[in-house]
Amino acid sequence: MRNKCWFAFVLMALCALLINTGCAKKTVEPSREITPPQQGATTEQPGSMQMETSKTGEESAAQPQTQGQAQKTTLEKEMASFEENDIYFDFDRFDLTPEARKTLADKARFLNTHPKMKIRIEGYSDERGTQEYNLALGERRAKAALDYLVFLGIGPERIATISYGEENPLDPGHDETAWAKNRRAHFDIL
Amino acid sequence: MQRLFALIWMVVGVFSLTAYAQPVHIDIEASGVRKMKVAMPTYVGPPEMAGSVWAVCEKDLQMSGIFEVISPQSYISPGPLGEVQPGNLKDFALIGADYVITATVGRQGTSGQFKVQVVEISSAQVLMSATYTSRADTMYMAVHTFMDTLLKEKFAIDGIFTSKIVAIMKDKGQKQLYVSWCDGTGGSVIRGGGSLVLNPAWSPDGKKIAFVSYARNNPDCYILDVATGKMKLVSSQRGINITPAFDPSGTRLACTLSVDGNPELYSMDLDGTGRIRLTSSWATDTSPSFSPDGRRMVFCSSRAGNPQIFIMDVATKNAQRISFEGTYNTEPVFSPRGDLVAFCYLVKGEGYHIAVVQPDGSKLRVLPGTGKGDESPAFSPDGRLIAFASSDGNIYVTDLLGTTTVKVTSGGGFTEPAWSRPGM
Structure with a gap:
């Protein structure tokens, strides 16, 4: 359930971002394709679990990427469990x-x-x-x-x-x- | 030399005359039949050559289904012996031999000679004496000719040793076609594309092999032209395209396809066109095999709740069950004589055995085989013998009584034998 909420947030942020940049790309599917724009999304999601666990002072610059990887990892995990x-x-x-x-x-x-x-x-x-x-x-x-x-x-x-x-x-x-x-x-x- | 030949032909002639006047009918299906005992003292010749020729000859005699080779340990004259002299006869009579086979194996350059003599103990006569030549590295060819001549001329049995067996061989994780003479000599791998090939079947003329290959990432049916090595895709419908079997005319192929939902039997031309559906049941129908006249077809179906053997009238498509014992009966094959159906029979508590039954479902007989789990029966071209695959990964040949079971391959990794007609 928590995961779902988190996904919804990411999506909303992403949509906002896409509209702002005028990109007409139809993105409703949280797949690997949406990983890059998430850099924007993460800045609006400071309270997410992944951020908290990985956050340390010096590493803050690298965080957006970590967040993207984290979501990618979630999908990869889901795919792996699907196949396993x-x-x-x-x-x-x-x-x-x-x-x-x-x-x-x-x-x-x-x-x-x-x-x-x-x-x-x-x-x-x-x-x-x-x-x-x-x-x-x-x-x-x-x-x-x-x-x-x-x-x-x-x-x-x-x-x-x-x-x-x-x-x-x-x-x-x-x-x-x-x-x-x-x-x-x-x-x-x- | 001329006189010797004349003498041999006289002997052969006399024997043949008696044989034809009063055929030596060997009813190997009659119970209690006694096989003819053969003594084979060590051959004269270079040990490495004579040894392998002796081994092939012994295997072929056992495989023929009518001979039993006496254990060399009981020989009074273990050899080497190139010819039987009158003085040797009693040595072999004493150990119960019906025949003594002696030979001299020699080599001249790249060619080898197999000079062989068969002596009948009861009459103290030379039944056969001949020299066969072959390339020195394929001396088994000389043995095959000798065996076929012996069987045909002396026992009125059509030779089988120019027939071939195709099987699946697993090597380095890949499964490919493996074709050898029926006694396992002269084998070679034929690649069927991809890394997984299954279900080989000979065309009636022995020129083609139908098989299943995963070359296109699906179990599809192909036909291989043995002479040219060319492969042709026959059926690649969605789902499985498996268990090909030629009809006796060699112009149609029966297969299991799941294109219409569940596995059903179809027949088609060799290019995959003219497809006719033969079965319609909720169950799994698979493993077709035609009677020699092509009018009937045996197959395996789970329509009774578990896999059993059925026989179909091809014209009307009416099918009747012919296996009634056991809960797992699969891989039926029709004898080329049309008198029997062999299949893989799960004997409760004893594992998988080859069994034979008459086409009306009567007289079920379970063959002892290896006792380790036997599958995939294939009749010899004359219908007297059955090749099968054992769980130890080797191909064996048994007679229809199961009194002799001869290991044909060595090394393991073999499954699914199919037996061609002779004269290949």
Whole structure:
């Protein structure tokens, strides 16, 4: 919630700045593109958390940049967590578990906030079973994730899928712990 | 020399006559069939050369499915032995041999000779005596010719040793096509583009290999012209384009595509045009394989809740289930004789085995295989043998009773074998 407020402030300041400079660029998306103008924004946001934690006397001149980096870091963190959080499946299944739905809902929220982002979903299986069937199973897992994201309002044209079946397992082990990690759909921001 | 040849031909002729008058029918599917025991004392010749020729010959005899090679430890005359003399016969009779195969391996410049003699113990006769030549560095070619001649002329079995196996080989993190003779000799890598290639399948004439490559960052279907090495994209629809299988005419390719939603089976011309949808179910349909007359097709479908084997009448698209045991039956292949379907069968508590069943679903038989997890069966061109991939990363060949399982590759990293017709 706090983060959101902060974002809103930055945006407002940014809009003001853009209007002042007469720039007609349509910027509603807080993505990396808005990092440079933030130098202006930070001067109007002296109370932000990042400023407080990093503020020391001599470094004040470098602060606007730190602020920009901080926001960039937030987005990068969000993107990293988007890509890090896989969804998992039961053996020979491609239906979404409640947990998978929750993860996908988080991803849908993120994608809604960043409407220009395109993603690719990779479907995987564990090593058990046969390559041919597992390729089809991986496809169904990726497709199940795609369908749910579309159901949550993400345009299907933004989502590509690819199945690797039992290729490229995340965990090369041969036990249930490894298999459970490998029965997954993985998400990449393109 | 002329007289020797005449003698050999007489022997061959007499044997052939009896063979044709009263064919030696080897019903390897009958239970309790006894394989013919062969003794192979060490060959005469330079050790490095004779050793490898001996090893290939032993492997091929075992692979043929009709011979059992007696352990060298039980030989009374371990060799080297270039020829059997009357005095040696009882040494081999005593250890239960039906045949003794001796050979002299020699080299003249770049060419090698494989002079081989087969003696039948019961009749004390020379069944076969011949010299095969080959380039010295590919002496396995001489062994293949010998094996095919022996099988054809003495046991009325069509030779298989001029057929090839294509498999997927993982090397340095990349998966590529690997083509070798069916006994694993003379192998080489064929790059299929990108770093991941899967699902190889031979055309009926053995001139093309259909396969899946991720070269364009999607599992797409390609056809490779083996002679020219040229690759042609066949199907690159959105989603998967996997498990290609030629029909017996070699003019159509069946594939699994997910372009219409979930994985379904389609057939198409070799350029990807003329696509016909063969299945329509909510489930996963994959792994097609045609009967030799092209009228039926086996495939794997999860429409019953878990993967099972189905057979389809291609004209009507009506499909019937033919596997009823177990909860995970995949990768079916039709025998080139049309009498059997082999598939990968998950035996509860025992892991994956190759199983064979009749096309009507009767007489399921599980092959012991390696016992380590066997997948991806592929019939030999004559339908007598099955190659498969084991979880140890090697390709094995077994007969239909599973009495002999021969390791074909070495080193590991191999999956998904497919077996070409002979005469390549």
